[in-house]
Amino acid sequence: xxxxxxxxxxxxxxxxxxxxxxxxxxxxxxxxxxxxxxxxxxxxxxxxxxxxxxxxxxxxxxxxxxxxxxxxxxxxxxxxxxxxxxxxxxxxxxxxxxxxxxxxxxxxxxxxxxxxxxxxxxx
Numbered sequence: 001x002x003x004x005x006x007x008x009x010x011x012x013x014x015x016x017x018x019x020x021x022x023x024x025x026x027x028x029x030x031x032x033x034x035x036x037x038x039x040x041x042x043x044x045x046x047x048x049x050x051x052x053x054x055x056x057x058x059x060x061x062x063x064x065x066x067x068x069x070x071x072x073x074x075x076x077x078x079x080x081x082x083x084x085x086x087x088x089x090x091x092x093x094x095x096x097x098x099x100x101x102x103x104x105x106x107x108x109x110x111x112x113x114x115x116x117x118x119x120x121x122x123x
Contacts, residue, residue, distance in 0.1 A: 005099050007051060008073045008107070009033035015055075015063045027063040029053040029101075031072070055101045062104060071108040076101040 012030040019025055031051045039045050053074060055063040066072060076099040085092050 003077045005076050005078050007031055007033055008071070009051070011066055011068050011070050011072065012050065013068050015066055017064060024056065025060055027055045027060040029055065029063055051099055053099045053101050055104065059101055059104060066106065070106060072104060072106055074101050074104040
């Protein structure tokens with residue numbers, strides 16, 4: 001059996017550092033990907049999907065160096081977990097999808113006024 005996810009997308013915000021109950025550090029990243037298609041009228045439409053990515057151990061150290069807007073690629077596994085949300089006094093259970101990163105690479109430099117990112121790899 002096989003469980004593999006490959007994404008190329010942009011960071012929606014800087015990495016969010018966390019500590020698990022076992023005192024292990026990890027980072028949460030929110031990655032935006034886009035897909036485009038031509039509709040029945042011949043016009044292009046675009047949809048953005050947001051992905052929640054977890055990076056552990058040494059990968060979390062690298063993830064902390066990433067900044068909002070950077071283009072990255074990552075490889076990981078897809079996992080699901082049950083969560084509960086309360087809305088107006090009613091508790092709802094649902095499943096959410098998460099990606100646990102195995103590898104990650106920066107595809108664009110940090111954009112500055114003097115040095116705009118051109119999409120070239122810097123690693």
